[in-house]
Amino acid sequence: xxxxxxxxxxxxxxxxxxxxxxxxxxxxxxxxxxxxxxxxxxxxxxxxxxxxxxxxxxxxxxxxxxxxxxxxxxxxxxxxxxxxxxxxxxxxxxxxxxxxxxxxxxxxxxxxxxxxxxxxxxxxxxxxxxxxxxxxxxxxxxxxxxxxxxxxxxxxxxxxxxxxxxxxxxxxxxxxxxxxxxxxxxxxxxxxxxxxxxxxxxxxxxxxxxxxxxxxxxxxxxxxxxxxxxxxxxxxxxxxxxxxxxxxxxxxxxx
Amino acid sequence: xxxxxxxxxxxxxxxxxxxxxxxxxxxxxxxxxxxxxxxxxxxxxxxxxxxxxxxxxxxxxxxxxxxxxxxxxxxxxxxxxxxxxxxxxxxxxxxxxxxxxxxxxxxxxxxxxxxxxxxxxxxxxxxxxxxxxxxxxxxxxxxxxxxxxxxxxxxxxxxxxxxxxxxxxxxxxxxxxxxxxxxxxxxxxxxxxxxxxxxxxxxxxxxxxxxxxxxxxxxxxxxxxxxxxxxxxxxxxxxxxxxxxxxxxxxxxxxxxxxxxxxxxxxxxxxxxxxxxxxxxxxxxxxxxxxxxxxxxxxxxxxx
Numbered sequence: 001x002x003x004x005x006x007x008x009x010x011x012x013x014x015x016x017x018x019x020x021x022x023x024x025x026x027x028x029x030x031x032x033x034x035x036x037x038x039x040x041x042x043x044x045x046x047x048x049x050x051x052x053x054x055x056x057x058x059x060x061x062x063x064x065x066x067x068x069x070x071x072x073x074x075x076x077x078x079x080x081x082x083x084x085x086x087x088x089x090x091x092x093x094x095x096x097x098x099x100x101x102x103x104x105x106x107x108x109x110x111x112x113x114x115x116x117x118x119x120x121x122x123x124x125x126x127x128x129x130x131x132x133x134x135x136x137x138x139x140x141x142x143x144x145x146x147x148x149x150x151x152x153x154x155x156x157x158x159x160x161x162x163x164x165x166x167x168x169x170x171x172x173x174x175x176x177x178x179x180x181x182x183x184x185x186x187x188x189x190x191x192x193x194x195x196x197x198x199x200x201x202x203x204x205x206x207x208x209x210x211x212x213x214x215x216x217x218x219x220x221x222x223x224x225x226x227x228x229x230x231x232x233x234x235x236x237x238x239x240x241x242x243x244x245x246x247x248x249x250x251x252x253x254x255x
Numbered sequence: 256x257x258x259x260x261x262x263x264x265x266x267x268x269x270x271x272x273x274x275x276x277x278x279x280x281x282x283x284x285x286x287x288x289x290x291x292x293x294x295x296x297x298x299x300x301x302x303x304x305x306x307x308x309x310x311x312x313x314x315x316x317x318x319x320x321x322x323x324x325x326x327x328x329x330x331x332x333x334x335x336x337x338x339x340x341x342x343x344x345x346x347x348x349x350x351x352x353x354x355x356x357x358x359x360x361x362x363x364x365x366x367x368x369x370x371x372x373x374x375x376x377x378x379x380x381x382x383x384x385x386x387x388x389x390x391x392x393x394x395x396x397x398x399x400x401x402x403x404x405x406x407x408x409x410x411x412x413x414x415x416x417x418x419x420x421x422x423x424x425x426x427x428x429x430x431x432x433x434x435x436x437x438x439x440x441x442x443x444x445x446x447x448x449x450x451x452x453x454x455x456x457x458x459x460x461x462x463x464x465x466x467x468x469x470x471x472x473x474x475x476x477x478x479x480x481x482x483x484x485x486x487x488x489x490x491x492x493x494x495x496x497x498x499x500x501x502x503x504x505x506x507x508x509x510x511x512x513x514x515x516x517x518x519x520x521x522x523x524x525x526x527x528x529x530x531x532x533x534x535x536x537x538x539x540x541x542x543x544x545x546x547x548x549x550x551x552x553x554x555x556x557x558x559x
Contacts, residue, residue, distance in 0.1 A: 002362070003363060006359055006362045006363050009359070010348070010351070010355075010359050013348075013350070013351060013355060014348045014350050014351060017350035018350065080346050081342060081346050082346045082347055082348055084312075084314065084340070084342045084345075085340060085341075085342060085345060085347070085360065085404070085407055085408075086363070087312070087313075087314065088312045088314075088335060088338065088340035088342075088417075089335060089360065089363035089364060090332045090333050090334075090335045090336040090363070090364070090365065091332055091363060092332045095332075252316075254314065254315040254316065255314050255315075
């Protein structure tokens, strides 16, 4: 276990000093800050737009960080051979992969925390109170980002940083639209083979929309606790499954 | 007690693709590295030295054969608890600082949390880079980065050090410092597996040597045993007539005319025959010396 934390700490130190982390965080903070310029709406509408915009910003910012940092960590270590002194120590490749993932996740969580803090300040400035559901919505956004980071880490165990970034981004997009688009393809497909292929893709991809509680936050919808638990367990299981695949492959890979 | 390193018929074949076939990087390598020695692992570029090290550290898996470290299979992570490793041209994350890298390696080596900072500082001090401990690695020169590599390898008191080209990129002072450090570490009872191209470095530090050529072991033993070859006796004389030169060549000597003298090289078993010829000719002997094959000459003979 300590091996995982040491690799995670190193990964956190490295990621948090990367320019891409600072640039993406500043960019998203700037977008959140600029949402105060939306003054043409009535106050109630303005708050709804503010929440919608800020939640979207946190989600995209977090996902962008997860892809940029998660898809590059392992392949960069392999290509630059920085991995050699690390795995020459008494740690397993699985510990290395999980450590890199946790390090990436903590870095992304720091970025999400900064954006959330800015969002919370704005919301408090407008309505002088916090939504009770805000924390839960942010927590599930973080879970969605954690799923994206797990996918990025696993894909990066197989391929180069550039390919891992592109493939993870495509998986992220497909995971966001899968219910509507791929679900529709399954319903419309005539042949059994294509139906099986679409079903395989449908089940392999994460259902990222299930983590998105932005609409519930904006419109004050009530979400049952049982549903939240289901989504949380689904997310954690998906992360575990994806990381097992990545670590299994990386354990036998020659570096 | 188990050998720090033992390989049995170790073989690694890389697949280069359908058209290019395969390349055998290491072929039937069997070596035993004794305790408390500096073991020189020599060979020209592409001889299979780094591939062997990669198999010892489980970066790549052997195609056949097996390797053990202190009697344990190299595929077990716990085997590497007693190992410190310096890669050839070490690379570290450029945003990290030397002290962070060495502390992290101390932690990975299992050093107690309370001792990490102290031992990391001692390792940096020992490799002469204390003053750069807080400088980002991306801003360090190649030689200083190499020293960070040595510091991370020695931290945590490993019993076996695998050093791949440890003096690469170092200036003469750094090279001397590293050589002295290697000898100090050996005197502390550590076993050092040293892969190097620098034959003078190997000659001055190694107790045992193995020479690889195209993946195969071509020589193995102490530097004296590896040097082996033919010991020669060189006799310099002031002048010689043509008939004496012919007699010397007939006795098995090489005669070479030099501006100031004539040099006669002869194998030890023919010295008496040559001396008799010279005595008969009344030659004036200027100097007699024995010449041994240098490690460089032996290396060229074995590996070129």
